Amino acid sequence: MDVVKSLCERIFSVDEASFAPLALDIFHFQYANNALYKAYVNGLGRKPAEVRRLEQIPFLPIEFFKGHTIKSGNWNSELFFESSGTTGQITSKHWVADKSFYLKIARQIFEQAYGSIKDFTVLALLPSYLERANSSLVAMADDFIQLSNDPRSGFYLNEHQALYDTLMAQKAAGKKTLLIGVTFGLLDFAEEHQMDFPELIVMETGGMKGRREELVREEVHTILRKSFGVSHVHSEYGMTELFSQAYAKADGLFECGKTMKVFTRDINDPLTVNNNLRSGVLNIIDLANVQTCSFIETKDVGKVHSDGKFEVLGRMDNSDVRGCNLMVS
Numbered sequence: 623m624d625v626v627k628s629l630c631e632r633i634f635s636v637d638e639a640s641f642a643p644l645a646l647d648i649f650h651f652q653y654a655n656n657a658l659y660k661a662y663v664n665g666l667g668r669k670p671a672e673v674r675r676l677e678q679i680p681f682l683p684i685e686f687f688k689g690h691t692i693k694s695g696n697w698n699s700e701l702f703f704e705s706s707g708t709t710g711q712i713t714s715k716h717w718v719a720d721k722s723f724y725l726k727i728a729r730q731i732f733e734q735a736y737g738s739i740k741d742f743t744v745l746a747l748l749p750s751y752l753e754r755a756n757s758s759l760v761a762m763a764d765d766f767i768q769l770s771n772d773p774r775s776g777f778y779l780n781e782h783q784a785l786y787d788t789l790m791a792q793k794a795a796g797k798k799t800l801l802i803g804v805t806f807g808l809l810d811f812a813e814e815h816q817m818d819f820p821e822l823i824v825m826e827t828g829g830m831k832g833r834r835e836e837l838v839r840e841e842v843h844t845i846l847r848k849s850f851g852v853s854h855v856h857s858e859y860g861m862t863e864l865f866s867q868a869y870a871k872a873d874g875l876f877e878c879g880k881t882m883k884v885f886t887r888d889i890n891d892p893l894t895v896n897n898n899l900r901s902g903v904l905n906i907i908d909l910a911n912v913q914t915c916s917f918i919e920t921k922d923v924g925k926v927h928s929d930g931k932f933e934v935l936g937r938m939d940n941s942d943v944r945g946c947n948l949m950v951s
Contacts, residue, residue: 625651626913630723632732633909636880642676643909646881648916649679656694659915666893673907677885677895681905681919687714687863690879692914695719701759705862708748714862716758719913722760724865725765727910731879732766735869736800736823739766741770743792744775745785747803747811748827751777758862759827763802772797784817786802793819798823801850802858806843812849825856825869839874859934865910868932881909883934895925898924901935 629651632644633888653660653670663670663680673679687691687705689712698717705714718724719817733739737749746763760777774792778785792799801824803811824846837845843855868876878884888894888901895905904922911918927934 629912633881633912634726641880641883641909643829644677644909645676645916646673647714647812647926648909648912649673650911652694652915653915656692656915658682658690658692659694659746662686676883676907679709679907679917681887681895681917682839682915683919684714684863685923687914688712691715693719694913694915697913702756702861703761704754704756706757708839716862718913721761724910725758727764727865727879728762728765728867729769731881732865732869734879736870739769740771741826742770742775742798742800742823743765743772744770745788745799745801746777747801747807749775749779749804751804751848752777758865759860762860762867766800766802766904780810782811782814785811786817789819789822792820793817795820799815799823804828808846809842812845816849816851818850818851820853822850822852823856824850826857832934843874844941851916859930860914862922864908865907865912874933875927875931876933883907883930884924886926886927887919889923889938892919897928899925901925901936904932904934918927 629648636644646911650670653663655897662682664842666680670678699717699719699720701721703716703718729739732942746767747758748763751757754834766769771805775790800823803828805828808824808826826842846855847853854904857874859876860869866879866882868878868882870876885895885905887905888896889903901923904920904924906918906920908916908918911919921938922934923936923938924934
């Protein structure tokens with residue numbers, strides 16, 4: 623579809639000035655080509671012609687990814703990303719028109735924050751995610767591992783001793799190293815091994831999955847800082863329903879990639895978007911979701927700062943426990 627191709631080209635070159643016009647164009651495209659989203663917008667009584675600012679765009683509740691196929695346009699794909707959830711939960715499915723597009727977006731966002739992936743050895747500690755299919759996090763990590771072109775890069779399930787040996791070899795070699803891990807996996811490792819590797823980038827992706835006692839982010843980061851000998855623990859914010867990610871280099875303060883913006887909505891009035899709130903529930907615009915839905919009403923509670931960076935403070939009561947975002951602070 624020529625319209626989709628044009629929108630995708632604009633997504634890869636988007637900047638602060640062009641974000642809002644592109645988001646509005648994507649809104650009108652999705653309203654016209656996504657029957658579910660159109661019905662939702664109509665149900666709110668919102669007239670697309672009157673939507674002129676980002677805050678006026680209706681955000682689709684994230685629950686719609688459970689039990690509904692969210693697609694903008696007419697396309698077929700056998701690939702979908704699926705949330706991890708917990709036993710007995712209905713999981714979200716995010717259908718993928720082009721996996722290479724998702725991976726290209728993920729690379730661009732990471733490299734804007736950290737530099738070329740080729741400069742890193744990438745070690746991924748992702749137990750439970752590796753044991754199931756259709757994880758967007760595993761797909762991203764696998765792509766980073768391949769791009770690093772380093773024989774030491776790779777996945778680790780529960781091979782803590784092998785991971786420790788690799789980290790010690792990396793320290794001795796002085797090679798830039800990224801250890802990206804699900805939170806409970808990093809904590810399990812930290813209980814068994816201690817090191818002093820201040821140059822290491824330790825990045826937690828959230829996710830306790832009922833495997834450990836819930837800890838606030840500060841507690842988790844304190845444990846990991848002591849175990850790895852680093853001054854800061856990095857964080858990744860992503861989810862099945864998003865193609866874009868945000869990264870925090872310290873203290874859980876996330877910075878969006880160029881394809882993503884975060885807003886807060888009033889807890890008691892979900893249709894009111896206002897980033898001047900002390901805290902609220904997060905709404906996310908993800909331009910990369912061009913062929914599904916780019917406007918997502920999450921269940922994460924947070925705060926958006928004046929520079930666009932944001933914090934995740936917890937979850938709304940009674941919302942599902944999310945497999946990739948189980949820490950509160």
